Amino acid sequence: MNIIFCIDEFPPVFWGGLGTYAREMTGRLSRRHVRPAVLSRNTGNLPLSDLWNGIPVYRPDVLKTNDIIPYLVPSGVESWNFPDQQFFMETIQYNQLGAYHYIRTFHQAKKHSFQLVVSHDWASATAGLIIRENLDIPFIFHFHSHEQGRMENPSQIITDIERMAAEKADAIITVSHAMKNALVKLGFQEEKIHVVHNGVDPDSFSPDLFTVDSISEFRSQTGVHDSPMILYVGRLTPVKGIENLIRAMPEIAREIPDVKLVVLGVGELENRLRSMTEELGLSDSIIFTCQHVSEQDLKMHYAACDCAVFPSKYEAFGIVCTEAMAMAKPVVAGVLGTSGFYEQVTIHGDEQNGFHVNPHSPEDIAKHLCILLKDPDMRKKFGLAGRKRIEKDFTWEVAADKTAAIYHQVHNPKQP
Incomplete structure (x- = not known):
């Protein structure tokens, strides 16, 4: 045909x-x-x-x-x-x-x-x-x-x-x-x-792509070093909920002082987000990479993070979540309103691979990110469950x- x-x-x-x-x-x-x-x-x-x-x-x-x-x-x-x-x-x-x-x-x-x-x-x-x-x-x-x-x-x-x-x-x-x-x-x-x-192509987005040494080098170059790393990937636009993620960071930083949030994306909110970061005294905690990167660099960002967060207020599907799951990373996803994340992120039983949050609530975002960052065993378990879910249903x-x-x-x- x-x-x-x-x-x-x-x-x-x-x-x-x-x-x-x-x-x-x-x-x-x-x-x-x-x-x-x-x-x-x-x-x-x-x-x-x-x-x-x-x-x-x-x-x-x-x-x-x-x-x-x-x-x-x-x-x-x-x-x-x-x-x-x-x-x-x-x-x-x-x-x-x-x-x-x-x-x-x-x-x-x-x-x-x-x-x-x-x-x-x-x-x-x-x-x-x-x-x-x-x-x-x-x-x-x-x-x-x-x-x-x-x-x-x-x-x-x-x-x-x-x-x-x-x-x-x-x-x-x-x-x-x-x-x-x-x-x-x-x-x-x-x-x-x-x-x-x-x-997603699970062979292309795979947790086995990078060595421990190459990930460590990338984290050092990015300014994360050995700190816990949260990754946001997406457009810097209101519907993606990025402003509430920035508002969540003071609470996260109080709980986990050396935390780093890496923001990877471009959009009309860039200047506002940078100003918010300075006003909240978070310049040492938030790293902005406001540019388009190669797919290989994108994969390295996923590989280097401890968890990924996507607090969208609306998301028809959300392929960034799929990519993070394929890289065996636990995810925190906004699920109010129209949200395809709800169908990707399982929050119960042995298949749980992350948390659902209210994208309009910085407190809810902070709470669940802190839970993940404080529990390495949970992060590993959720990451492996997400990877299995991708291989079965989301290729x-x-x-x-x-x-x-x-x-x-x-x-x-x-x-x-």
Whole structure:
């Protein structure tokens, strides 16, 4: 089966978890008789058309439209700042150009035929909708998150794009039961929604990757040395709960004076978080690494930490948690509201691999981090349990099997 795979991030572009998803899933789908041709955003320095590991990729160049943007932006976007208006118009434009490419060049020239088109989140939804309408092929829409959950002030037009894609889709795939429940509450058709958890490659993210000496050297270079190390990985944005983690640190430092929190991420809150750290007198306890790092460096951060914390107020899935678990690290995760962490982090019995916390409560975050940091046997036990959970339920192989099965079922609903 040949499919058009519309996604906003594709290697070498990685802005978040979507790029990782695209990298890990496309090749695995190909091995399951689902051959994707990718449509993705061009960041300006990438070829228009190329092959990535044998997979055709088309990244249309977008035209400069700054002078006419005020005349083109739809209602609701005209109040955005100009860079955001630019981004929105470039998104719509590359969707249209990419859809045209696949409709005309491939389908009508008979060089290729497609049985299915899939889009991932709002930024590639319009391409899928255009292709669906013009080629009259089934359409699947993937929700990796949704606007009304990830934004404090959700955009009405992005919300409308998501709803239109969901209504027109023959099937919806989302990343957690928590996300499915959120979509159902918003009125989406429950019978159309399938849950496929994201995953991780347990051979790539493995606690055996690094030697004790290399971890010790990294800790020294980072400024952690022999201190207990808490790791936060994620965007520095309000929905990730990072401000309450900083507010939790005075209590943690009182209980464990030599503790170090390593913050790995970028985002609009960086300056505020640095100011909070100084105001709270925590400059010696919090280490900021506010930059994108290589995947190898990311793995080393996981390997070096004693525990990982993800106090998100909203998290459709949360692949950073999956990665930490694969590295055999205990995790403390925020689980109020829509949270895929709830499905990853088990808090009872022999399979317990971490704690659930209220992401709005610095006290709750501090309490459970202190419990972990004071008990090395618990950390080891939880870490090993998390690793086993990953190997059983949260690999990319499992995700690819389930996704390919849904694609084939939508393409051929009469097939058992």
